[in-house]
Amino acid sequence: MHKLISNKCLTIQSAVPESYILPPERRPSVVPPCKTIPVIDLQGLHRRSDRFDSAASSSRLAKNMLTNHGVSEQLMKDVLVVGKEFFDLPVEEKERFYSEDTNQTCRLKSSLNYDEEKVHFWRESFRHPCHPLEDYIHEWPQNPARYREVFGSYSIGVRKVGLLLLDLICEGLGLECGYFGGELSQGLLISINHYPLCPDPSLVLGLPKHGDPYLLTLLNQGHVAGLQVLKDEQWLAVEPISNAFVVNINHMLQIISNGKLKSANHRVVPSSDAARTTVVSFIRPSNNSLIEPAKSLLVNECSTHFKQFSTFQSAVPESYVLPPERRPTAVPPCKTIPVIDLQELDRDRTDSIQQII
Ligand SMILES: O=C(O)CCC(=O)C(=O)O
Numbered sequence: 276m277h278k279l280i281s282n283k284c285l286t287i288q289s290a291v292p293e294s295y296i297l298p299p300e301r302r303p304s305v306v307p308p309c310k311t312i313p314v315i316d317l318q319g320l321h322r323r324s325d326r327f328d329s330a331a332s333s334s335r336l337a338k339n340m341l342t343n344h345g346v347s348e349q350l351m352k353d354v355l356v357v358g359k360e361f362f363d364l365p366v367e368e369k370e371r372f373y374s375e376d377t378n379q380t381c382r383l384k385s386s387l388n389y390d391e392e393k394v395h396f397w398r399e400s401f402r403h404p405c406h407p408l409e410d411y412i413h414e415w416p417q418n419p420a421r422y423r424e425v426f427g428s429y430s431i432g433v434r435k436v437g438l439l440l441l442d443l444i445c446e447g448l449g450l451e452c453g454y455f456g457g458e459l460s461q462g463l464l465i466s467i468n469h470y471p472l473c474p475d476p477s478l479v480l481g482l483p484k485h486g487d488p489y490l491l492t493l494l495n496q497g498h499v500a501g502l503q504v505l506k507d508e509q510w511l512a513v514e515p516i517s518n519a520f521v522v523n524i525n526h527m528l529q530i531i532s533n534g535k536l537k538s539a540n541h542r543v544v545p546s547s548d549a550a551r552t553t554v555v556s557f558i559r560p561s562n563n564s565l566i567e568p569a570k571s572l573l574v575n576e577c578s579t580h581f582k583q584f585s586t587f588q589s590a591v592p593e594s595y596v597l598p599p600e601r602r603p604t605a606v607p608p609c610k611t612i613p614v615i616d617l618q619e620l621d622r623d624r625t626d627s628i629q630q631i632i
């Protein structure tokens with residue numbers, strides 16, 4: 276648990292610990308707000324595919340704000356409050372969830388890959404799968420007391436919104452009805468991210484530049500800013516809108532759409548004014564799903580941009596992944612290893628013994 280930032284901050288309040296300080300070229304600069312992020316009112320959409328035609332032909336949907344989505348304001352607030360309460364628990368209470376093992380379903384972690392990375396990120400996260408609820412809810416914390424009730428209701432609501440969006444995207448892409456149903460959207464992973472108050476945010480990142488790996492992300496970012504999106508090689512700040520979801524296209528959806536939809540790169544900077552807690556919901560396939568460009572999208576295109584893969588094969592557990600400098604590269608065969616023929620040995624013992632030596 277010494278790896279959690281909140282613990283370090285109890286003792287080192289005035290300075291960022293050295294192991295979190297990025298080299299100057301990786302530090303975030305102050306960035307302008309993103310004024311062009313589309314705000315989609317889900318009530319106004321009425322499932323009309325024409326709204327999403329443009330999504331099929333451009334990257335407009337890479338990042339959106341979604342309002343009037345059907346998850347109540349109260350529930351949007353409650354998950355943030357209860358999520359923060361979890362991070363405010365005493366260390367002994369959180370400790371049993373802390374793990375570096377990616378196979379542990381319900382797990383608290385610090386930074387990204389704490390034991391392997393050179394510089395740590397200013398983030399803690401607590402994540403667990405949520406669907407089907409009855410398979411997972413018994414593993415969730417019982418403290419805070421409302422955790423299971425609040426996250427249970429939220430996960431049902433947020434999954435509904437995600438599936439509705441996938442239906443609309445399906446229409447917009449011209450795919451057969453229900454394409455994203457079944458195993459492609461079976462999974463729901465919720466991650467509560469906590470970015471503690473930071474003494475000097477100009478030196479650190481909460482999360483480095485990345486795209487999300489699955490189908491769709493629905494981010495409930497509360498009222499503390501910190502999310503930045505990369506647009507035309509420029510970082511822009513995504514200002515929070517009350518009760519809205521930030522929706523991200525993920526890598527697998529980019530592949531399924533054969534590149535028509537683009538996964539959005541983003542990162543997070545912490546704040547020196549307030550701690551930031553966010554609740555991130557990833558709609559993802561079940562294990563062993565085949566991810567490939569939708570065949571009907573390939574009919575009119577000369578080639579596919581992506582190779583198919585299975586979600587099972589793709590996931591080497593994080594704890595087995597070596598840092599780049601320790602990974603094996605392809606090597607040539609050794610052509611000079613001596614081959615000793617034992618029958619020959621009797622004929623000329625001395626020669627062969629010398630050969631062995
Ligand atoms: O907390 C945020 O604002 C974004 C989190 C995020 O990008 C992630 O968890 O993948």
Ligand SMILES: [Fe+2]
Pocket residue numbers: 485486487541
């Ligand atoms: Fe992300």
